Amino acid sequence: MKKLNTKEITVVGILLALMIVLAATPLGFIPIGPINATTIHIPVIIAAVLYGRKISLIMGLFFGLISFARAFLNPSIVSFILMDPLVSIIPRILMGYLTGLLFDLIRDKNDKIIKIIAGIISLLLSVNIIRRIITSTDTINTVSLVVLLLFLVAGSYFILIKSESRAYKVYLTASVGSLLNTIFFLTAVYFLHAEEYIKAIGKSGSAIGVIMNIVYVNGIMEAIVSAIIVTGIYLRIKKVRIFK
Numbered sequence: 001m002k003k004l005n006t007k008e009i010t011v012v013g014i015l016l017a018l019m020i021v022l023a024a025t026p027l028g029f030i031p032i033g034p035i036n037a038t039t040i041h042i043p044v045i046i047a048a049v050l051y052g053r054k055i056s057l058i059m060g061l062f063f064g065l066i067s068f069a070r071a072f073l074n075p076s077i078v079s080f081i082l083m084d085p086l087v088s089i090i091p092r093i094l095m096g097y098l099t100g101l102l103f104d105l106i107r108d109k110n111d112k113i114i115k116i117i118a119g120i121i122s123l124l125l126s127v128n129i130i131r132r133i134i135t136s137t138d139t140i141n142t143v144s145l146v147v148l149l150l151f152l153v154a155g156s157y158f159i160l161i162k163s164e165s166r167a168y169k170v171y172l173t174a175s176v177g178s179l180l181n182t183i184f185f186l187t188a189v190y191f192l193h194a195e196e197y198i199k200a201i202g203k204s205g206s207a208i209g210v211i212m213n214i215v216y217v218n219g220i221m222e223a224i225v226s227a228i229i230v231t232g233i234y235l236r237i238k239k240v241r242i243f244k
Contacts, residue, residue: 008055015043016062023066038181038222040066044096045177045230049170050237053100060096064089077200081193091184099177106169115160118172122156125175125224148224155228170234171227178226182219186211 004012019040022028028040044063048056068089071082082088106114129149136142159167189197194207203210 004055004058008051011047011051012055012058012062015047015059019043019059019062019066023070038218039225039229041092041095041178041181041222042226042229044092044181045099045174045226046233048096048100048103048177049173049230049234051100052104053097056100057093057097060093060099061089063096064092067092078197080200081189081197084192087185087188087192091188092181095177095181095184098180099173102176103169103173106172107166111166114172115168118168118175119156119160121172121175122152122160125220126152126156128220129224148221151228152224155231159231167231167235171231174227174230175223178223179219182215182222186215 022040022042028038041063044056044059047059064085067082068085071079071088126149129145129152133142133145133149136145156171159171190207190211194211198204198207198210201210
């Protein structure tokens with residue numbers, strides 16, 4: 001890997017500062033009904049779509065180190081899991097590198113195919129939210145989900161239909177990158193600390209069932225939040241207008 005130039009070092013510094021702020025404040029955990037959507041990984045995805053896998057790998061490492069340190073500085077009932085670097089650090093490095101690699105691979109690929117894939121992902125996310133709205137029995141949860149659905153539909157329309165930029169590639173990368181973060185982290189938890197984790201969060205049943213439910217609920221919500229936020233930031237930074 002080549003040494004970082006001055007501009008890249010500056011970008012890493014800014015994104016690292018943002019990540020620390022997210023980790024140290026409630027901004028890192030956005031409540032959506034009964035669950036929290038993690039946003040601490042968003043600077044990693046921003047690095048991936050702006051500068052590719054080299055910078056996103058470095059940001060993934062910092063993400064892991066912050067998670068590891070936070071487990072000691074601000075402990076919770078599941079902090080013992082994050083005290084294991086195989087859970088807190090390695091999955092975040094993989095997520096950072098693969099998210100950057102994904103964007104590097106699709107950046108110059110056929111626009112129509114990438115837009116169709118992004119559209120399918122948006123549709124699947126929307127269907128999932130609608131299903132949760134229909135089955136929800138909590139008013140606050142229902143309202144939160146409706147608001148999230150409106151943001152997703154509006155954002156998807158402007159990004160996938162009105163945008164003439166590569167915003168839909170960013171949208172796709174952010175969605176997949178966020179899901180990779182959830183999947184890699186919980187896979188490490190499953191193989192290394194499954195039973196302890198299930199007991200700590202007060203769940204019963206098979207470990208794989210509980211963890212898959214968390215992937216399904218938290219992972220999808222975080223993917224939606226990440227896609228909207230990262231694409232918005234990208235458009236702002238690049239000064240790309242989404243209206244013709």
